[in-house]
Amino acid sequence: MIVVHHLENSRSQRVLWLLEELEVPYEIKHYKRDPKTMLAPPELKAVHPLGKAPVISDGDTVMAESGAILEYLVEKYAGGDLKPALEDPRWRDYIYWMHYAEGSLMPPLVMKLVIGQVPRRPMPFFAKPIARKISAGLMSGFIDPNLQNQLAVIEKHLATHGWFAGDQFTAADIQMSFPVQAAAARADIGQCPHIAGFITRLEARPAYQRALERGGPLKLLGS
Numbered sequence: 001m002i003v004v005h006h007l008e009n010s011r012s013q014r015v016l017w018l019l020e021e022l023e024v025p026y027e028i029k030h031y032k033r034d035p036k037t038m039l040a041p042p043e044l045k046a047v048h049p050l051g052k053a054p055v056i057s058d059g060d061t062v063m064a065e066s067g068a069i070l071e072y073l074v075e076k077y078a079g080g081d082l083k084p085a086l087e088d089p090r091w092r093d094y095i096y097w098m099h100y101a102e103g104s105l106m107p108p109l110v111m112k113l114v115i116g117q118v119p120r121r122p123m124p125f126f127a128k129p130i131a132r133k134i135s136a137g138l139m140s141g142f143i144d145p146n147l148q149n150q151l152a153v154i155e156k157h158l159a160t161h162g163w164f165a166g167d168q169f170t171a172a173d174i175q176m177s178f179p180v181q182a183a184a185a186r187a188d189i190g191q192c193p194h195i196a197g198f199i200t201r202l203e204a205r206p207a208y209q210r211a212l213e214r215g216g217p218l219k220l221l222g223s
Contacts, residue, residue: 002026005047005055007040008033009067009219011044012054014174016215020207021174024077028214045076063104067098067175076131082171094165097172105179108147112186115139147187153194154180158194171206177202 001018006012006028019026031041031053045051055064056178058076064070074083084090116139118134158163164172181199189195202208212218 003029003057004045005029005031005053005057007044007053008216009032010040010053011178013211013215013218014066014178015056015069016211017056017084017177017208018073018171018216019173020210021082021205022073022077024073029033030216044187047143065102066178067102070171070175071098078171082169084165084168084170090166090168093161094170094172097164098175101175101179102126103151105176105183108143109179109182109186112139112143112147115143116186144187147183151187151189151192155192155194158198163198173198173202181218182220 002014002028004012004019006016007166008031016026017029033039034041037060040050040052044053044055047057048055048062050064052064053144054066054069055062056069056073057063058072061072063072084094086168115135119128121131123131161167163169177199180195182191184195184199
């Protein structure tokens with residue numbers, strides 16, 4: 001039996017969603033974030049030394065990292081579904097977006113979240129103006145332009161594709177779901193109707209809804 005070590009409001013929601021799409025039986029072990037730091041609890045280190053989610057155990061196999069977990073589950077349980085064949089031209093888009101999600105899109109989103117919190121952290125009163133200036137400079141000079149450029153690339157792609165790897169729903173859409181939803185929470189996607197449409201479509205899928213019922217609601221922090 002697959003066990004998903006599921007941290008609330010985290011990337012591990014994608015793993016639950018994929019398992020629901022595959023209709024593979026699984027169990028969930030729930031973990032709560034520290035209410036002050038919002039970090040994962042130390043108990044996760046007993047499962048994997050990084051102490052982060054998602055992590056799954058499948059018999060004696062323990063897998064970490066969202067992309068690796070999704071690829072493992074697709075290869076072992078999908079029976080050729082949810083992934084184009086290697087000789088299919090759509091495979092290039094599939095493998096690109098599978099890696100783009102965490103390799104390119106998540107870093108500026110994490111930076112936006114962390115840097116945006118800096119001026120709100122406890123500090124001497126005289127340091128606050130400095131912190132605000134540094135934070136605002138990083139946002140306007142680096143993070144926001146980077147993120148807007150990436151959103152423009154995604155919007156252009158989705159304007160001519162039903163899903164990320166063509167007109168067929170694949171695991172790449174599951175992998176891209178978390179950073180795209182995070183982008184909607186932390187950036188202005190008002191000029192990105194195709195990104196908004198992607199979010200609407202994914203959230204309407206019955207398997208996505210079942211994953212939320214089992215894993216709990218997904219509440220992404222804004223900037």
